[in-house]
Amino acid sequence: MSGGNLPVSGARLWDSLMAMARIGGTPKGGCNRQTLTDLDGEGRALLRRWAEEIGCGVTVDRVGNMIIRREGRDPARAAVAMGSHLDTQPTGGKFDGVLGVLAGLEVLRALHESGTETEAPIVLVNWTNEEGARFSPPMMGSGVAMGLFSEAEVMAKTDPAGAVFGEELRRIGWQGEADPAALQSLGAYFELHIEQGPLLEAEGIPVGVVDRALAQLWLDVTVEGEDAHAGSAMGPRRDAMVAAALMVQAVEEVALAAGGDGRGTVGRLLVTPDSRNVVPSRVWFSVDLRHGDPRQLAAMGAAFRQRAGAIAARRNLAVSVTDFWEFPLTPFDPSLVEALRVAAQGRGLPFRTMPTGIGHDAVYVARRVPTAMIFVPCEGGISHNEAEAITPAWAEAGLVVLADAVLATANRVPGG
Amino acid sequence: MSGGNLPVSGARLWDSLMAMARIGGTPKGGCNRQTLTDLDGEGRALLRRWAEEIGCGVTVDRVGNMIIRREGRDPARAAVAMGSHLDTQPTGGKFDGVLGVLAGLEVLRALHESGTETEAPIVLVNWTNEEGARFSPPMMGSGVAMGLFSEAEVMAKTDPAGAVFGEELRRIGWQGEADPAALQSLGAYFELHIEQGPLLEAEGIPVGVVDRALAQLWLDVTVEGEDAHAGSAMGPRRDAMVAAALMVQAVEEVALAAGGDGRGTVGRLLVTPDSRNVVPSRVWFSVDLRHGDPRQLAAMGAAFRQRAGAIAARRNLAVSVTDFWEFPLTPFDPSLVEALRVAAQGRGLPFRTMPTGIGHDAVYVARRVPTAMIFVPCEGGISHNEAEAITPAWAEAGLVVLADAVLATANRVPGG
Numbered sequence: 001m002s003g004g005n006l007p008v009s010g011a012r013l014w015d016s017l018m019a020m021a022r023i024g025g026t027p028k029g030g031c032n033r034q035t036l037t038d039l040d041g042e043g044r045a046l047l048r049r050w051a052e053e054i055g056c057g058v059t060v061d062r063v064g065n066m067i068i069r070r071e072g073r074d075p076a077r078a079a080v081a082m083g084s085h086l087d088t089q090p091t092g093g094k095f096d097g098v099l100g101v102l103a104g105l106e107v108l109r110a111l112h113e114s115g116t117e118t119e120a121p122i123v124l125v126n127w128t129n130e131e132g133a134r135f136s137p138p139m140m141g142s143g144v145a146m147g148l149f150s151e152a153e154v155m156a157k158t159d160p161a162g163a164v165f166g167e168e169l170r171r172i173g174w175q176g177e178a179d180p181a182a183l184q185s186l187g188a189y190f191e192l193h194i195e196q197g198p199l200l201e202a203e204g205i206p207v208g209v210v211d212r213a214l215a216q217l218w219l220d221v222t223v224e225g226e227d228a229h230a231g232s233a234m235g236p237r238r239d240a241m242v243a244a245a246l247m248v249q250a251v252e253e254v255a256l257a258a259g260g261d262g263r264g265t266v267g268r269l270l271v272t273p274d275s276r277n278v279v280p281s282r283v284w285f286s287v288d289l290r291h292g293d294p295r296q297l298a299a300m301g302a303a304f305r306q307r308a309g310a311i312a313a314r315r316n317l318a319v320s321v322t323d324f325w326e327f328p329l330t331p332f333d334p335s336l337v338e339a340l341r342v343a344a345q346g347r348g349l350p351f352r353t354m355p356t357g358i359g360h361d362a363v364y365v366a367r368r369v370p371t372a373m374i375f376v377p378c379e380g381g382i383s384h385n386e387a388e389a390i391t392p393a394w395a396e397a398g399l400v401v402l403a404d405a406v407l408a409t410a411n412r413v414p415g416g
Numbered sequence: 417m418s419g420g421n422l423p424v425s426g427a428r429l430w431d432s433l434m435a436m437a438r439i440g441g442t443p444k445g446g447c448n449r450q451t452l453t454d455l456d457g458e459g460r461a462l463l464r465r466w467a468e469e470i471g472c473g474v475t476v477d478r479v480g481n482m483i484i485r486r487e488g489r490d491p492a493r494a495a496v497a498m499g500s501h502l503d504t505q506p507t508g509g510k511f512d513g514v515l516g517v518l519a520g521l522e523v524l525r526a527l528h529e530s531g532t533e534t535e536a537p538i539v540l541v542n543w544t545n546e547e548g549a550r551f552s553p554p555m556m557g558s559g560v561a562m563g564l565f566s567e568a569e570v571m572a573k574t575d576p577a578g579a580v581f582g583e584e585l586r587r588i589g590w591q592g593e594a595d596p597a598a599l600q601s602l603g604a605y606f607e608l609h610i611e612q613g614p615l616l617e618a619e620g621i622p623v624g625v626v627d628r629a630l631a632q633l634w635l636d637v638t639v640e641g642e643d644a645h646a647g648s649a650m651g652p653r654r655d656a657m658v659a660a661a662l663m664v665q666a667v668e669e670v671a672l673a674a675g676g677d678g679r680g681t682v683g684r685l686l687v688t689p690d691s692r693n694v695v696p697s698r699v700w701f702s703v704d705l706r707h708g709d710p711r712q713l714a715a716m717g718a719a720f721r722q723r724a725g726a727i728a729a730r731r732n733l734a735v736s737v738t739d740f741w742e743f744p745l746t747p748f749d750p751s752l753v754e755a756l757r758v759a760a761q762g763r764g765l766p767f768r769t770m771p772t773g774i775g776h777d778a779v780y781v782a783r784r785v786p787t788a789m790i791f792v793p794c795e796g797g798i799s800h801n802e803a804e805a806i807t808p809a810w811a812e813a814g815l816v817v818l819a820d821a822v823l824a825t826a827n828r829v830p831g832g
């Protein structure tokens with residue numbers, strides 16, 4: 001036994017969320033606290049102050065990741081970590097990322113106030129630039145820490161205004177000296193996050209136990225027909241737009257046919273020559289396919305290629321489908337997933353096991369460190385939007401599951 | 417009787433086409449002679465020289481329309497005109513517009529060389545900026561002449577580089593003093609043009625007798641759904657992209673259901689937020705519907721609105737369909753259309769009567785002046801492209817029909 005539930009406070013967590021939301025708060029109730037802005041610096045400073053108030057050490061690594069640490073009884077044990085990110089989208093909300101960081105803070109506060117000792121150290125990480133809104137790609141801090149991106153490459157990234165990542169990091173005073181790769185020696189990592197989808201709310205379930213990140217396949221599709229005047233007869237047309245429209249539908253159909261885990265999205269589409277009275281000669285669009293089973297994902301890709309080829313052949317057009325990017329299935333750690341289930345059951349909270357179809361720092365961390373995630377509902381599934389909203393009860397549900405799973409993991413008998 | 421066929425020369429017409437094509441000729445065999453460029457000035461100068469060589473007067477009006485005139489026997493009669501445009505698209509071909517101008521020149525040459533007198537004066541017009549590629553909208557010269565645009569409005573138009581229409585017209589030395597509205601007193605107008613569609617070539621018919629311009633209805637369509645991460649479950653999505661794709665198909669289906677004259681084109685489509693891994697919240701697209709029967713066109717518009725509304729309702733999205741522009745059906749002059757039929761029959765040339773679905777100077781001229789058009793095939797229906805191609809035989813077929821119809825009309829017994 002872990003020694004029982006930690007006396008975490010949902011009300012204090014909520015107060016902290018609201019306090020943090022004032023830094024970059026927008027008139028519509030959202031938050032604009034983009035990475036490496038002055039406001040990001042303010043948010044970080046507030047978190048550091050809160051951490052120091054409860055006696056935790058705060059370290060910053062060379063890409064700005066903040067590592068807040070509470071020592072355990074056994075200095076030989078690898079730390080059990082929590083974390084997420086304080087940066088937001090330009091028109092972001094108050095909870096995406098922030099919930100995971102401040103729930104982690106609340107766990108540390110409860111440990112501190114109750115004088116609870118843990119076997120393993122407890123760590124809270126605020127990862128730099130998860131959103132990728134200002135500097136692309138997203139999940140930079142966790143990506144560098146886990147060895148997916150080089151520090152040099154990230155430091156040289158520029159935002160749309162030409163500002164350089166490394167210079168901005170130093171300007172706001174948050175480049176530290178720690179080696180980001182040191183985070184690879186964490187013993188476990190838990191990330192609490194809003195679902196950013198509508199399932200939990202629709203089903204009335206407060207907790208999602210996230211056991212894997214879906215495999216992703218990103219395709220580039222180019223349909224080549226022939227331009228013609230919009231006044232020309234229909235019969236002989238080789239209209240790239242209508243063919244692309246049929247292929248967009250095929251993406252949806254392939255995803256639906258793949259079952260519950262299947263996802264298919266056409267998020268971008270560009271028309272050439274893009275003139276009202278010209279039948280398009282070329283349409284390019286992106287396809288994002290996801291599935292929890294890599295074989296099923298490969299089958300979805302093949303099915304889409306077959307469908308696109310058949311549409312093009314039927315209409316006397318050419319189509320090329322090329323791989324743009326592939327992201328492997330990332331299974332989370334079974335024992336940490338089980339710790340989350342046990343925690344939810346222990347608190348009498350209904351939960352469902354589910355994948356994340358969305359990238360999170362946890363997905364990169366899982367490459368090197370045993371990892372699991374907790375989802376809580378968000379209203380209407382809306383995120384990356386000032387209207388993003390959760391209830392205090394949902395925040396508390398995520399908090400208590402996080403607290404109990406962290407405590408159990410930190411006190412787990414080695415090898416047990 | 418008109419006194420028999422004019423001895424026009426298809427070979428000389430072809431030589432003139434090739435000579436004109438060298439001004440702005442591109443390595444790929446096309447032509448880039450955009451309106452009011454130095455090259456446009458060179459093309460105009462060559463046409464003026466050719467006209468003066470055969471004793472015609474050349475007048476230029478205030479918007480740069482060139483009016484080449486050969487007097488008739490009866491100064492009281494309104495002129496019978498031919499015309500088209502020498503300006504091209506940036507990657508245009510050698511024939512779009514140019515064929516109509518230089519075939520008119522060849523008619524004037526044949527009249528001159530054979531010493532043929534006509535009752536009515538014969539006029540050839542080179543209209544300014546038909547293409548609209550550099551300065552929008554298209555068909556400016558004919559639009560001003562026929563009172564559809566004001567001179568002041570046209571003079572102030574700017575190209576993408578910021579150059580002003582009126583200044584460019586003066587810079588190349590082609591602003592004249594004639595009143596453009598004087599062209600409204602023409603007695604008849606014939607325009608020979610490449611079809612810019614594949615029908616004539618496919619059917620092996622060298623001559624299209626064009627009896628009307630299709631009515632057009634341009635719509636703006638906005639589909640409003642909700643953005644979501646590309647990793648979110650399919651079921652609850654309100655994906656504006658897939659709904660728009662279904663509506664694009666509905667445009668095609670509505671056009672096909674309307675029968676031979678029906679046209680439906682989606683030439684532009686814009687996605688918001690336009691991100692690979694975000695389900696689009698909003699898609700805007702243009703719809704261009706055309707038909708030879710205005711009631712049928714209205715029915716097409718209504719059918720599309722109904723279909724779009726049903727798609728949106730089924731998918732829990734909002735759609736707005738608004739009128740952007742409407743262009744009325746333009747019937748051409750029955751007696752001039754008949755003159756073209758008689759001319760084709762007289763030369764033993766197969767022809768078909770057909771509409772133009774595409775805007776031409778003739779469509780504006782027809783608002784004020786009895787008008788008809790002749791189409792000749794172009795290879796693969798391709799135009800606005802350096803690959804635009806016709807055969808000398810097609811050019812000659814259009815030329816002789818134009819020549820005979822012009823001669824017959826110019827010598828027609830008044831009231832006969």
